[in-house]
Amino acid sequence: MIVARKVRERARIVAAAMLEASPDDLEWTGGTWSVVGDPATGKTMAEIALAAHSDLELPEGVEGHLDAVTVYNPPNLTYPFGAYICVVDVDPGTGQVKVRRFVAVDDCGVRINPTIVEGQIHGGLADGIGMALMQVMAFDEDGNHLGASFMDYLLPTAMECPSWELGETVTPSPTHPIGAKGVGESATVGSPAAVVNAVVDALAPYGVRHADMPLTPANVWRVINGDPFRTDLAIP
Amino acid sequence: MSHGRMHRKEDARFIRGRGNYTDDVHLPGMLYGAILRSPYAHARIVSVDASAAEAHPKVRAVITGQTLAGLGLAWMPTLSRDTQAVLATDKVRFQDQEVAFVVAEDAYSARDALELIDVEYEPLDTVIDARRALDQDAPVIRDNLEGRTDNHVFDWEAGDGERTDALFARAEVTVAQDMLYPRVHPAPLETCGAVADFDKVTGKLTVWCPTQAPHAHRTLYAMVAGLPEHKIRVISPDIGGGFGGKVGIYRGYVCAIVGSIVTGRPVKWMEDRSENLMSTSFARDFHMRGEIAATRDGRIQAIRVKVLADHGAFNGTAQPTKFPAGFFHVFSGSPRRSARARASTWTSSASAWPTAPSCGCTRRARRCCGSPARRRGRVTRPRSPRSSGRSWASPPTTWRWCTATPTRRRSASARTAPARPPSPARRR
Structure with a gap:
């Protein structure tokens, strides 16, 4: 789940390139990254994934992938x-x-x-x-x-x-x-x-x-x- | 607050009999293994003669303890920094312990060939009661260990013993209870087993095994087979239940790997139900004494527990991974509680892998907590955690029923109809 959130943040960068907006102007609503206040522009993860591995022009230095790795060290036990x-x-x-x-x-x-x-x-x-x-x-x-x-x-x-x-x-x-x-x-x-x-x-x-x-x-x-x-x- | 109810993805294939379990793995040229087991709980091995089995037309290899000893593989580590015998060399230490491994063209021939192996045993005295295992004259089970003269594994203590004893000394009410948590077994529907395939050309080992800890298995196989980990692949396919019993590495897995290395073909070993119950990890087997010190109005001030645990012939508790949580630590987190555990092990019973040591202590606490209230003849309200001085940073609790339909009141006739005849009296 933590790593899924990382993947979602990578998707934000790709979506920003697709929508020609800044990543900070995007919000996650209804399962899509869309421009704040304009949900009709929303891109689903499937669309973002396809674009990331296609011929989308990405900003300088940004790698077009949606991979993430995380290592989780629990801070404490849980007590059911x-x-x-x-x-x-x-x-x-x-x-x-x-x-x-x-x-x-x-x-x-x-x-x-x-x-x-x-x-x-x-x-x-x-x-x-x-x-x-x-x-x-x-x-x-x-x-x-x-x-x-x-x-x-x-x-x-x-x-x-x-x-x-x-x-x-x-x-x-x-x-x-x-x-x-x-x-x-x-x-x-x-x-x-x-x-x-x-x-x-x-x-x-x-x-x-x-x-x-x-x-x-x-x-x-x-x-x-x-x-x-x-x-x-x-x-x- | 909870999230969505979803059906599991794997249920469709399980319900339709299309699961892919270890026993469903069939590889070209695959051979089958069977294990010869000791009828004695404690006996010296005088001789092992496998020549008749080797002469069986369908047998491709017979591996004995001596074979493994020659390769330095007769003993392997457990999860608890002990060692366990892969195949017995000097003596057997529990009934059904592995003595030899036969590899044959089919499973039935492998079993038939077991009867052709001649083993001469010299029976020794047994000790099966953990409380007798620490007697002066008890037979020493693990005399293979350097300097070992008794059956004591370790002592373990947690909590503030002095403060606890002091509270007990001046408590208004103390109660104590001796109890036994019997040895039980996970008994998953699918027994243990493995298919080992060592490829001589690539030098890679692939092991199919219903394991709950494939990474730990790979590490141990790397040690045992002398291969680097990146040349070993452990595949854990569909598992028919584990419940802790499939965490450890059983001797049959190593035998299957050795069989594959020796014959150059894949080797499958699957155990039957009796082998599963007699030679794989069990749980519990604790002799416990629980004590509570309380005020007259039922407020618990201190808890003290003492446990004697039987770890069987080899100590294989899953305790290192659970150590901070298990083995009384959760139970005795407060300074007013103390727990002492002594593990007397190496009785002549199967190797012990208490599957959930953390659970035992909390059960004991619950059993003890019943006593003070009953002694007074009425149930007292337990002290609210908020008044104990601890700060509770967690958000408030929400509450609701999960069950959609409450229990129907059974009719009188349904209640008296027996479900199953009572089991016969059990010998102890």
């Missing part, structure tokens, strides 16, 4: 944030967890293409349900891998996912040229925590204060019965 809420139903007899609702409000600054942003969030939320409820790469004492196929290592599908409810806040990043921030990993950060917190909340009547992922039916059932698979979690 959000708030997620999950509603689950837990069957105490089988330990099965189903996600009834998931509300995700993300702030990734200015959204260039909301379709892609929402797609990223949908994917991350599904990934989070997978991590929270189904997935672990486990090993036995001999180091045998117990999750080496999709029989054991489950992937979340549309059946396990609710209809995602997304909201947005837009706090433009002050350190980005158009205020955009990243969003690719946001949903995987928040969703496992929201799902696990919801399950633990659902199990509060059983005196459950904590449960570790993955919250498979077997794990949930054992947690409900006060006998989780792992109790020795402290770091030495």
Whole structure:
């Protein structure tokens, strides 16, 4: 985008030669460079590009090309944030967890293409349900891998996912040229925590204060019965 | 404020089955590679006899660790200044580790020939629990490293530890939680693989590979193949998902390159699903302890976290590029927070590439934040950032819903219908 702006400035010089005006007398309106106050004179980028590589007479010392290179060193990171809420139903007899609702409000600054942003969030939320409820790469004492196929290592599908409810806040990043921030990993950060917190909340009547992922039916059932698979979690 | 909704340009070909993935690459004279993998998680390699495989009529080359060692290629760098074995030489360090590479006229012959390679192993004790990996008597996984006598990779600390400890010492309320973030895997729909084509006439190497970091790959291939970078072209065609798992350089890619150099023909290697799950980078596997110090009315004053991370047999975290952002730095930006991470690695499990280390800490914070409020029996309003003394230069926030239609209330019958039978109990 920064380099596109540079290309546009090069186009201004070529357009000025086409319109026999000074570059300072041109303005960018409606996708064309035109003389200030006279949009009918506007030249599109396509017309400018054709002229730049043809026999247009350019001023002394001006090169007739529309190329530009830029190196961008971000002045700072960007900080997307959000708030997620999950509603689950837990069957105490089988330990099965189903996600009834998931509300995700993300702030990734200015959204260039909301379709892609929402797609990223949908994917991350599904990934989070997978991590929270189904997935672990486990090993036995001999180091045998117990999750080496999709029989054991489950992937979340549309059946396990609710209809995602997304909201947005837009706090433009002050350190980005158009205020955009990243969003690719946001949903995987928040969703496992929201799902696990919801399950633990659902199990509060059983005196459950904590449960570790993955919250498979077997794990949930054992947690409900006060006998989780792992109790020795402290770091030495 | 947001800009226009536009369909992606690439979706049309993906939906119609006209994508161009690495496995769709077919070159004249192309050969196929297959990898022989270790059934043991930790074992010494006593001998490797590939003569029967070499005699297979369709096999064109068999590459072993010894072959590579002779070329100085048996070990290669990782993204984290560690090294990883391309093909095992002294011992295997995780189940499914690469031991030999067969190049044959077709993929099936290559697989058949794997069974003709005779490897004698001497099984060793394993250590699979990161918390046991630092015990005095734990088997040392990376004894190939000079002077290595334990499984400890590094300690890492961020934030103001002293000030944090002081706040904890005088806090009105403290809560703590031990938790496990299990090891998970990106499991992209398209597995990893590569087509390597070394042209003997021009001295140029072309590699098709579904990589998320083609430039980094080119740099490493330049080191490994002894070619200058301008003679290497890495083509990353359509990728069927990566999610971090396709950042790193896997051993099969280097084997395919060596296979192409040795045979003078293009070599394709594509892994199957089990190989993908067992030998490519995983994520997470953190033992965590999170603590919060707060006032009685629920204002958080300090956060302290301790993490023990299992990095598998080889340390390949994508951490150097994310170091300022990831690994707790964002989480512990305030002086009132401190984070300590210890990576105990080199357990007998697959090489570790935590795909997004920055995410783990924030998850932990969220899990911890639930506790103080619950302890008091009601939800308290979090402290507004404006009153914390920080200046917020950013413009004001706008808010709206994205979803066009709200969730329909499901009928009672729909809610009770099971989506899938519960999975069987998992052995730990």
